[in-house]
Amino acid sequence: MRSEENIGQRGAGDVRVAAAREVRDGGQRGAQLEEGQRQAGASRPGGRQSRVPSWLSAIVEQGTAMPALISLVVIAVFFEIESHYFLTGSNLSNLVVQTTTLVPVALGEVGVLLLAEIDLSLGSIVGATSAILGVMVSEVGVPWWLGMIIALACGAAMGAFQGAWIAFIRIPSFVVTIGGWLGFLGLQLFILGPQGTLSIFNPQVAALTGSYIPGGAGWVVGGALAVAVVARALLRLRAAGGRRRLGSLTLPALAAALMVGVVAVLNSYKGVPTAFVVVMGLLFAGWWILQHTRPGRNVFAIGGNPEPARRAGIGVRRIRFTAFVIAGTLGAVGGLMAASYNSSAGTLTGGGTLLLEAIGAAVIGGTSLFGGQGTVWAALSGALIMSAISNGLDLMNASSPVKYMVQGAVVLLAVTVDTLLRRRAGRSRRLGGITMSVGAP
Amino acid sequence: MLRAVDVSKSYGGVVALDGVTVSVCRGEVLALVGDNGAGKSTLVKIVSGVVRADKAELYVLGNSVDIGSPAVARSLGIRTVHQEQKLAENLDVIENLFLGEELARWTGPLHMVDFNSMVRPTEVALSKLRITTIADIRTPVARLSGGQRQAVAVARATLGQYRIVLLDEPTTGLSVEASARVMDMVMQLREGGCAVVLVSQSIEEVFEVADRVAVLHHGRLAGVFARAETTPEEVVTAVMGGQL
Numbered sequence: 001m002r003s004e005e006n007i008g009q010r011g012a013g014d015v016r017v018a019a020a021r022e023v024r025d026g027g028q029r030g031a032q033l034e035e036g037q038r039q040a041g042a043s044r045p046g047g048r049q050s051r052v053p054s055w056l057s058a059i060v061e062q063g064t065a066m067p068a069l070i071s072l073v074v075i076a077v078f079f080e081i082e083s084h085y086f087l088t089g090s091n092l093s094n095l096v097v098q099t100t101t102l103v104p105v106a107l108g109e110v111g112v113l114l115l116a117e118i119d120l121s122l123g124s125i126v127g128a129t130s131a132i133l134g135v136m137v138s139e140v141g142v143p144w145w146l147g148m149i150i151a152l153a154c155g156a157a158m159g160a161f162q163g164a165w166i167a168f169i170r171i172p173s174f175v176v177t178i179g180g181w182l183g184f185l186g187l188q189l190f191i192l193g194p195q196g197t198l199s200i201f202n203p204q205v206a207a208l209t210g211s212y213i214p215g216g217a218g219w220v221v222g223g224a225l226a227v228a229v230v231a232r233a234l235l236r237l238r239a240a241g242g243r244r245r246l247g248s249l250t251l252p253a254l255a256a257a258l259m260v261g262v263v264a265v266l267n268s269y270k271g272v273p274t275a276f277v278v279v280m281g282l283l284f285a286g287w288w289i290l291q292h293t294r295p296g297r298n299v300f301a302i303g304g305n306p307e308p309a310r311r312a313g314i315g316v317r318r319i320r321f322t323a324f325v326i327a328g329t330l331g332a333v334g335g336l337m338a339a340s341y342n343s344s345a346g347t348l349t350g351g352g353t354l355l356l357e358a359i360g361a362a363v364i365g366g367t368s369l370f371g372g373q374g375t376v377w378a379a380l381s382g383a384l385i386m387s388a389i390s391n392g393l394d395l396m397n398a399s400s401p402v403k404y405m406v407q408g409a410v411v412l413l414a415v416t417v418d419t420l421l422r423r424r425a426g427r428s429r430r431l432g433g434i435t436m437s438v439g440a441p
Numbered sequence: 442m443l444r445a446v447d448v449s450k451s452y453g454g455v456v457a458l459d460g461v462t463v464s465v466c467r468g469e470v471l472a473l474v475g476d477n478g479a480g481k482s483t484l485v486k487i488v489s490g491v492v493r494a495d496k497a498e499l500y501v502l503g504n505s506v507d508i509g510s511p512a513v514a515r516s517l518g519i520r521t522v523h524q525e526q527k528l529a530e531n532l533d534v535i536e537n538l539f540l541g542e543e544l545a546r547w548t549g550p551l552h553m554v555d556f557n558s559m560v561r562p563t564e565v566a567l568s569k570l571r572i573t574t575i576a577d578i579r580t581p582v583a584r585l586s587g588g589q590r591q592a593v594a595v596a597r598a599t600l601g602q603y604r605i606v607l608l609d610e611p612t613t614g615l616s617v618e619a620s621a622r623v624m625d626m627v628m629q630l631r632e633g634g635c636a637v638v639l640v641s642q643s644i645e646e647v648f649e650v651a652d653r654v655a656v657l658h659h660g661r662l663a664g665v666f667a668r669a670e671t672t673p674e675e676v677v678t679a680v681m682g683g684q685l
Contacts, residue, residue, distance in 0.1 A: 239557075294543050294552040297532075301540055304531035311491050311523055312541030313512035372531040 068365045068381035069254075071414050075385060079392030086392055089269035096266065097209050099387040100275040101126070101337040105358040106365075106379035107286055108330035111323045113362055114290070114303045116371025117173040119324065121162060121180030122331040122358060127350030128188040129155045129335030134198035134345035135191055137205060144204040152332045158184055159328020160321070167320035181355075189347060197346040200339055208278070208340035212271035222263035222272070226256035275337055279380075282333065286376040295319055303371030353404075357386050364414045385414065442467045442636035443488065443519075443605050444500040450483055451495060457483040458494070459660040465605070465636040465653075470627060472651035473640045475680055479657040481640045482524050485609045488638075489521035490514035501605070515542075518604035520597070522611050524640070527594040530583040534575060535563045537582050537593050538600060566596040570622045587614040595623055598630075606630050609640045624650050644673045658682045 079086035086092075105122050112119045129151040136147035158180065165176045192198060200206075213221075233252035266272045290296040301309040302316050310316045334354075339345050363369060364385055365378020389410055393403045444464040450457045458480040465471040473481045486492040488499065490508040499506050501517050508514050514521070528537050535556065536543070544559050545552030563578050572592040575585065582590055591614045598606050608627070612620040627650050630637050641647050647654055648668060656663040656679040663679045 292553050294545055294554055297536060297543060297554055298541070301529040301532055301536070304529045305526070307526040308529050309540070311489070311511050311521070311526060313510070313515045314541045315512070372529075 068378065068385060068414065068418070071364075071410075071417075072381060072385055072388065075388050075392065075410075079388070079395065083392065083395040085395055087265075089265050089267075091391070091395070092265050093212075093269040093273065095384075095387055095391045096276050097273050097341065098391065099383050100209060100273070100279050101334045101341065102354065102357055102361060102383040102387060103279045103379055104282060104330040104333040104337065105354065106361040106383045107282060107376055108327035109358045110362045110365075110367050110374055110376055110379050111286070111290075111299070111330075112173065112327050113359075113367050113369060114299050114371060114374055115320055115323055116303045116306075117166065117320065117323070118177065118359070118369075119162070119173065119180075119327045120177040120355060121158070121184055122327060122334070123350045123352075123355030124181045124184035124188060125155050125158050125328055125331030125350070126334040126338055126354060127345075127347075128158070128184045128191065129332040130339035130345040130349045131188045131191040131198065133205070133336060133339050134200050137202050138198055138200050144202050147205070148336055151335055152329055155332025155335065156325050156329040159325040159331070162328070163321040163324030166324060167317040173324075185351075188350070192345065192347055197344055199344045201343070205336075205340050206343055207274065209273065209275040209337055210340070211274045212266075213274060213277060215267040215271050218263050218267050218272040221277075222259050226259040229259070230256045275340070278333075282330070283376050283380055286379075290376060295322070299323065300372050303373070305372075358383070360411045361386050364411060364418075366418055385410065442469075442502060443638075444503075445484070445488060446498040446500070448484060448487060448497040449495050450480075450487060450492065450497075456660050458487075458657075461657065461660070461662045463655050463662065463665070465638055467604075467636055468631055468634050469652045470631050470637045470639055470650050472647040472654045473638055473657065474642075474644070474647060474654060474676065475657035475663075478659075479680075480660040481657055482609055484657070485521060485523070485607050485638065485640060488514070488605075489519060489523075489607055491521075491523070511541075518602070519607065520601070520603040520605070521607040522594050522598050522609060524609040524613070527597075528582045528590055531581055533581050534567075534578040534585075534593055535559050538563050538566060538597055540597075542601065562600060563596075566599045567592070569599055570596055570626065571618060572596070588616060588619065591615050592619060595626070599626060603635060605636045605638070607638045607640075610642060611639070612641070612643070612646065620646075644676060647676070648673060656680055 076087060105126060108122055109119060132154050133147050133151040136142045136150050137144055142150070162173075162176050162180045165171050166173045189196075229252045233249055237249065263272060266276075288296075290299060298309060298314045298319055301312070301314060302319060306316050335350065338349050342349065361382030362374065362378050363382070365374070365380070365382035367374025367378045367382075386407065389407050390403060393406060398406070442465060444462075446462045448458050448461045457478075461480065461484060463471065463473075463484070473484065475481050483492065487494045487497060488508065490511040490513050493509065499508055501519070506513075506517060508517065508519075511521075529540060532540070539559050543552070543554045546555040546558075547553045560578065567573075567575060567578070570592055572589070575589055575592075582593060585593070591611070595608070595611050595615075598608065598611075608623075611623050615623065624646065627637055627639060631650075631652075639647070639651060651668055654666045654668060654671065654676055656666070656676060658680065659682070663682070666676060666679075
């Protein structure tokens with residue numbers, strides 16, 4: 001069918017293709033896209049023209065976390081107006097530290113969501129590993145660092161157990177991790193015993209979320225990162241020799257400005273929190289693996305459709321398994337953060353809304369629930385949105401019922417805006433694409 | 442080069458292949474024809490490691506091999522263009538062309554994928570097939586037309602070093618010109634010393650490039666004909682199961 005269409009319209013199509021190529025060779029991609037749209041409009045009287053401005057579609061296209069970032073700004077401005085305290089150094093510093101439990105969990109969730117899987121056990125893993133850390137440090141009396149390693153190893157083992165079930169026995173992850181959610185919760189309660197709470201009096205454990213790196217060091221690290229991000233973008237622009245549009249600088253420039261801004265704000269209080277540095281390190285590692293390594297790229301292929309990936313010789317089972325091991329380990333990182341922040345491990349640690357907040361954060365940040373789409377930055381931006389709303393409503397002395405309702409509405413709104421923007425951007429691009437390839441009459 | 446002896450496979454009671462033996466030599470094009478459900482694709486999948494046969498003896502270069510996974514097939518120098526499930530729709534053209542064998546800058550478990558080095562080979566592979574309608578090779582494959590996707594899938598077969606190339610209906614959805622280029626590619630592969638297995642529904646195509654034609658009928662081998670000694674009518678009769 002389609003081939004007939006191709007043949008029938010080849011004459012008209014070729015002309016347009018040639019025109020489109022000329023445009024590309026002559027200049028930038030952005031221009032080409034617009035040209036494609038203009039042609040579509042010109043060749044079809046009354047044809048629909050997309051109203052999405054090119055800088056906006058550029059942002060949506062490049063940075064899936066971008067809409068989330070914009071929401072964050074809106075939320076910040078709103079709460080600042082309402083409470084006059086939201087944008088102070090001490091509050092933002094607090095907010096960042098509070099988020100350090102959620103971000104690693106959301107990051108682990110992004111990894112499995114990209115594979116079109118889900119992990120519902122991460123909340124319980126947070127709880128169980130915080131209890132393990134508590135018992136190790138407070139009761140067994142191992143050094144703090146060994147306790148942390150043991151907790152991380154236990155998280156990895158829990159992830160490996162579930163991953164084996166999912167990857168090798170092929171039980172849906174939804175079911176396996178519901179089992180894990182209940183099972184690891186049981187483990188957590190068993191470890192904590194009848195009294196239910198374990199206080200952790202250990203200065204090093206507390207320092208994980210309670211210490212700050214000095215202002216000077218913060219500036220050096222933040223500044224170096226900002227310079228590196230911008231330099232990399234500039235180098236790539238130059239290497240591409242004009243084939244990339246200038247719009248590709250928008251995101252790196254914003255990111256760099258954001259980094260400098262964040263360091264400045266945090267330094268105005270006590271400095272950059274150590275936990276935040278740890279979390280950023282994990283995010284960068286995750287980003288690098290997903291964007292620049294072979295197994296990372298294969299994650300996207302598998303998440304899009306596992307069968308072609310398998311047929312291309314990709315070790316689908318191995319990658320699925322590994323993703324759950326990493327998710328479990330990141331759950332344990334969340335457990336360490338929670339234990340450190342509360343100076344205790346209790347039956348409620350890792351419970352409540354933590355897991356669904358993590359999934360919500362990943363999705364708000366632009367990660368698809370159906371696999372193959374998303375970035376690690378979703379974990380950060382989504383988690384910050386969730387925490388910022390909760391923090392802001394606290395400042396306004398809002399009650400819990402109101403808090404939950406507002407959070408629910410924001411999740412829905414953020415995902416709706418993202419979906420609509422994406423759909424419009426996709427439509428305009430598709431319009432151009434069809435014009436260039438088939439040649440609509 | 443490749444010999445598949447006594448290949449049998451059934452899917453839960455339905456016999457897809459029953460004791461089929463075929464072979465293809467270096468520098469030879471073997472066409473595999475037959476009605477829908479005759480077992481052509483199943484045979485291709487078995488040789489490419491996608492499906493495991495119930496019973497089969499496979500030989501590559503005379504050595505008995507066990508092709509348990511697509512990765513094993515690839516390491517044996519077997520490259521396949523499948524009929525369906527051949528592309529990762531959410532990835533772009535470059536990533537699809539190099540799917541599973543991305544070029545990397547470092548070695549080790551975490552290869553650093555080098556996109557820049559894949560651009561040129563991608564452009565070359567597409568231009569070899571005269572695919573000029575793909576404006577941007579960083580476009581996700583989902584946004585391409587059916588013919589363009591098929592072209593991307595076939596272009597995969599022109600990359601890298603392969604001894605045995607299996608093409609399962611490679612010209613489906615392609616324009617006349619692009620189909621002709623695929624047939625040129627088949628000839629080039631043959632001249633380069635590859636063994637090519639071509640599954641096709643088009644008798645003209647088969648008679649254009651094949652050296653021998655193997656006909657499958659209801660999972661059984663109905664006959665192998667040398668092109669020089671047969672006629673399209675004879676092949677069609679075999680495809681229909683003997684009666685015309």
